[in-house]
Amino acid sequence: MRHLTATFLALVVTGLCAAAELPLVKVLSTGGTIAIRYDPVQKGFVPALSGEQLLEGIPDIKTVARVEVESVATIGSSDMTPDIWLKLSRRVNEVLADPVVAGVVVTHGTDTMEETAYFLDLTVTSQKPVVVVGAQRAASIKDTDGPRNLSNAIRVAISPEAVGKGAMIVMNDEINAAREVTKTSTLDVGTFRTLEFGKLGYASEDGVRFYRAPLRRQTIPLAADTRLGRVEIVMHYAGADGRLIRALLKDGPLDGLVIAGLGLGHVSSAMFDAIEEVRARTIPVVISTRVYTGRVLPLYAAKGSGVSLVKIGCVEADNLSPQKARVLLMLALTRTKETRELAAYFDR
């Protein structure tokens, strides 16, 4: 009997030691479809699952990593705000400063996930992996993609290959870089894609494998007193005449403006006049495009085209989408308002 007890204790101690040697991942939860269930009373999906409950869906992960969870917010990602970005990024930086933590996973709604991921890409100072993950199918749906995505995200967070690659989105067994990825489908589980350059690699139970690295990365560290200004996005469409821009100027204060222009970054001559009024107040304007891939470039000279916009001090967004250009502009504005210096942030 005594012999059996000793054997049992030895097994428990061995098991505990093995668990203690596993890498530690911190999961910061913010809400989103990955954590919602259908509520028959409200006849719709509502936030339901804590971070701990999300982990209950992937019991096997215990053999791969030690996982600790912490809630940062419980929101649909349409309620994500720059203030929550600041809180989240500061927490990610604190957590990653702990030498025992291998990486961080952020659970998040898919709707604004790419913006949060890019904000973290720009503001997290550690080389350790930051993985943002969500689901397209709610936790109460039989074939929800949440548990699989979360399991893969944790595997990427502990992967040595993921170190130095910044923030990434891991969904549908694919790894995509924060700067490059966008939500491409309202319902498809393979919604997150890097349309221009393709995924970085794959993640599944069989392993994590990278095939390329994101090269255009920069870091704009947050200070303790960093505040983000008000930066709005105005889209161009046939007949757009700049009245929304003038309304923004009236409503103030406006710290920066991003234009989702046409093609290479063009606007109508009527919208150009409104942008000129913004520039006359020395408010920075960044020109992006509503086209899904490719850079904006000042090739055409007509009023409203790139050459004329650059001439009045607008900054070109390279190949950043309007929503990502806004994230970068908000952070760059914490350092400078000067056109040439702002342009340098968009050239890196």
Ligand code: ASP
């Ligand atoms: N509405 C959800 C959100 O929080 C959608 C999702 O998570 O997929 O973005």
